[in-house]
Amino acid sequence: MAASGLTIMAVLERRIVKPRPVYLNLLEIRQPLPAIVSILHRISGALLFLVGIPVLLWGVHVSVASPEAFAQWKSVMAQPLWKLVALALAWAYIHHLLAGLRHLALDVHVGVELAPARRSSAIVLVLSLLLTIIVAVRLW
Numbered sequence: 001m002a003a004s005g006l007t008i009m010a011v012l013e014r015r016i017v018k019p020r021p022v023y024l025n026l027l028e029i030r031q032p033l034p035a036i037v038s039i040l041h042r043i044s045g046a047l048l049f050l051v052g053i054p055v056l057l058w059g060v061h062v063s064v065a066s067p068e069a070f071a072q073w074k075s076v077m078a079q080p081l082w083k084l085v086a087l088a089l090a091w092a093y094i095h096h097l098l099a100g101l102r103h104l105a106l107d108v109h110v111g112v113e114l115a116p117a118r119r120s121s122a123i124v125l126v127l128s129l130l131l132t133i134i135v136a137v138r139l140w
Helices: 002-013 033-065 067-077 080-107 114-139
Strands: none
Touching (some): 033 067, 033 080, 033 114, 080 114
């Protein structure tokens, strides 16, 4: 009995060497295309929530306040900086919509294999950029 007690004590006293965590630089890791689309989906959602909703509410509030306020809002929105903000919000909306539809398809197990997932993520990126360019041409 004493010998087995010593063996257990010897096992408990040994230090377990665990490998230290590796510092991962997320900017240096090459992400696959579906991961990039997923990250952009989150970024576009945050952009819409944090910037899009306040700008939209401000625009609706000003547009129904008075005709003069609406004319002032139109003159502000005609400035290049606000056009860029509107263009960024248009991209965020388009990308978030298309990536959301892609995620819904993945949720019902459509296109979950590697090749279709890569293809659908490329389609989302290309379509969101093309539709944003169309919006930019119409905006300017």
